[in-house]
Amino acid sequence: MQSPAAPLLFPLFLDLRRRRVLVVGGGSVAARKIEALLEAGADIALVAPALDAALRDLVRAGRITHLAPAFAPAQLDAAWLVVAATDDARVNRAVSEAAQARRIWANVVDDAELASAQLPARVQRGPLQIAISSGGAAPMLARHLREQLEAQLDESLGALAQLLADMRGRIRALLPELGERRAFFRRVLAGSAQSLLRRGDADAARRNVEAELHATTPARRGRVALVGAGPGDPGLLTLRALRLLNEADVILHDRLVSDEVLALARRDATRIEVGKRLGGNHHATQQRIHALMIELAQAGKHVVRLKGGDPFVFGRGGEELEALRERGIDYEVVPGITAAVACAAHAGIPLTHRDHAQSLRLLTAHARDGEASHDWAALAQPGQTLAFYMGVSGLEQLRDNLVGHGLAASTPFALVENGSRPQQRVVAGTLAELPALARLHGVQAPALLIVGEVAALAPRLHWFGAAPLTADDARCRRLPRAA
Structure with missing residues (x-):
């Protein structure tokens, strides 16, 4: 007999700051839910006959309140949301029924039929969040997708989201038309702000966004990333290297960079082999690499200089940075696993x-x-x-x-x-x-x-x-x- 289809849930982000959330359960599952709720600023009231060590520490620190040992429906009267996280099916059902009677959203862990709300798998970068839900039908699939997104989304996105949030009022005032704002955001996302935040230079990133905000005929600035490709096994590539390969317009790669690593790059990126061959003029080849990086960056391209192993271990990365700095080209370096x-x-x-x-x-x-x-x-x-x-x-x-x-x-x-x-x-x-x-x-x-x-x-x-x-x-x- 075919199982009923999972419900199509309506995604919603809740502002739980200073709002009461009742959590029923005192074990590790409840502790994980409480950790996420505390990040959102919720006022947590806990109901459980016994608490694990992590929850006892939170109670002692005054971060949550241990309301009672046993659940009673009246405990829901001040709550905006309830989470049932016990291993007792009867208690979980009682929480669900009491919540429905009061029109309070209830999350019942591992029981989609009793739950009126699902707590999704989340990917978080500062104020930027991505929530993934299967409607309770396949939670492991949701977690798998979350792991993939964790690998793809750079941590600097959180800082960029906060920067844009801080400037939101000025952006709307200076660019009142929606089309203008969309063009501005496209320029910012394609520009150097994220790269500057990645290296920890928040002031330069703000100046970059300010320049885009006031630009009348903006020109896209190119940049170069020296990226270590490691020894050849694509599984040994760093997350940052993978992200940059997916942002690149042009990839200048050594002869020994493996096809498997190159296959992870953005599909429409231009790939140019610049490797030095035995018996060739290495000095001339290196000068050609310098000229190519500079030419492409000055044309507004995002260039990844992909080098086997690590750029700074017998990779001539220092020479390449000197050439870029001399011409005022923006750059960053991503280390790789050296041979x-x-x-x-x-x-x-x-x-x-x-x-x-x-x-x-x-x-x-x-x-x-x-x-x-x-x-x-x-x-x-x-x-x-x-x-x-x-x-x-x-x-x-x-x-x-x-x-x-x-x-x-x-x-x-x-x-x-x-x-x-x-x-x-x-x-x-x-x-x-x-x-x-x-x-x-x-x-x-x-x-x-x-x-x-x-x-x-x-x-x-x-x-x-x-x-x-x-x-x-x-x-x-x-x-x-x-x-």
């Missing part, structure tokens, strides 16, 4: 360990003019982990530098190729075997080299993808053994 953290985690390698490594060094095998110059003697000291970026093409020289300055040839290493991606491979061994093992397995970029005692944990602690390839693998029997 050392992501690759190590997916290979089961703790970068620090009380027994093996008390410090971590992030290093690059290449500088602006070729091979990086490091203090190799310092890198050869024990008790540390070395994480080398962009080192696949110079493994033999790197190994020789470390061993030549005192690091034991038996020191463990792990090469993590395509870390966090479905095609991840890990090659593990000792420094003596490093170049030969990498050649044997054809390791290619992107790959991160981890050197130190912690790398020896990879064969035992791996959890993602295939087990690490080692010198004990049947294909590696003829490799030179560690000294």
